[in-house]
Amino acid sequence: MIIGIDVGGTNIKSGLLDSNNNLVFDQSRPTGTTMDQILNNLEEIVIELKNRAETNFGSTISGVGIGVPGVVNKGLDHVFKCTNLGWNDIPLGKILKDRTGFDVFIDNDANLAALAEYYIGSLKDKETGVLLTLGTGVGCGVIINGKPYRGGNGLGLEIGHMVIGENFYNCSCGKNGCFETYASATAIVKHFQKLVDDENVKIDFEISSKEIFERAxxxxxxxLKAVERYTDYLALGIVNVINVLDPEVISLGGGVSASGDFLMDKLTKKVTKNLFVEGFPSAVINYASAGNKAGVIGAALLAKEEISK
Ligand SMILES: [Zn+2]
Incomplete structure (x- = not known):
């Protein structure tokens, strides 16, 4: 069995993947705040899951995969930067291997969600596919020739930070005009708040992306005004991705993807209108389908792929 771990800003989700890629056990616990706490939690989780694999499934562990919301080196063992967790330059693979004895492989969480979609979800059996997660930011994972694409140094295709305009607020990366400042859940909330302030409107509800989409x-x-601008820019970013990569499928995940046909209909119309070659076959746009455990499953699949090399 393989252990998969998805380290989020709030919770660490983890589980056991069997040889048929079934998640046979999964759990969640708070991430912790300090570096020491998080490392201790990760060590405890690995030991606990190892024991559970032995006791409940009569199985041993062949490796550990971990997803983090940050930048990981191409060797898949070193976390270069993780803004949410305040990590810089952490040799996480070596630390956990020393503490647990298992081989540990780490990757960006969106890359791993894309890997899960490729094995069991919306990118299944596609040679080329892109997953965009529309949440606090815009995460991106890319599959090319059936493999996760990480670029020359491990920072490949940070589509969320592709610059597509001049925006009224700066990105968390410090730059202005990044795709995620237009297309994330945070982006539509900030824009709606701006409309409310600019037009001096009184509202009687708490602003969230879900609420904005439902009311639109x-x-x-x-x-509706906020959703129109949101879908204009989301379509623009997607057209850029199509022009650069020409993937077979672009899947949308994250909170915003709960908006269903209402969002998808607007989006596909706007994408079609802006294609470079009108009428030529282009990427199918769909919603991610591997579910909210995709991060854990993808992490385990990473370890499985790396071990079998
Ligand atoms: Zn940015």
């Missing part, structure tokens, strides 16, 4: 669907003017 009912035809409310201001939410």
């Amino acid at each position: 669907q009912k035809g409310e003017e201001l939410p």
Whole structure:
């Protein structure tokens, strides 16, 4: 069996993947705040899952895969930067191998979600596919020739930070105009708040991307205005991805993807209108389908792939 771990800003999700790629056990616990706490939690999780594999499944562990919300080296053992967790230059693979004895492989969480989609979800059996996760930011994982693409140094295809305009607020990376400042859940909330302030409107609800989409669907003017701008820019970013990569599929995951046909219909119309070659076959756009455990499954699949090399 393989251990998969998905380290998020709030919770660490983890589980056991069997040889048929079934997640046979999974759990979640708070991430912790300090570096020491998080490392101790990760060590405990590995030991606990090793024991569980032996006791409940009569199985041993052949490796550990970990997803982190940050930048990882191409050797898959060193976390270069993880803004959410305040990590810089952490040799996480070596630290956990020393503490647990297992081989540990690490990758960016969006890359691993894409790997899970490739094995069991919306990118299944596609040679070339892109997963965009529309949440706090815009995460991106790319599969090329059936393999996760990481670029020359491990920083390949940070589509969320592709610059597509001049925006009214700066990106978390410090630059202005990044795709994620237009296309993340955070982006539509910030823009809606700006509309409310600019037009001096009184609202009686708490602003969230879910609320904005629901109200837009009912035809409310201001939410609809926010959704139109949101889908304009999301389509623009997707057209850029199509022009550069020409993937077979572009899947959308993250909170915003719960908006269903309402979002998808607007989006596909706007993408089609902006294609470089009109009428030529282009990427199918769909929603991610591997579910909310994709990060854990993808992490385990990473370790499985690396061990079998
Ligand atoms: Zn940025």
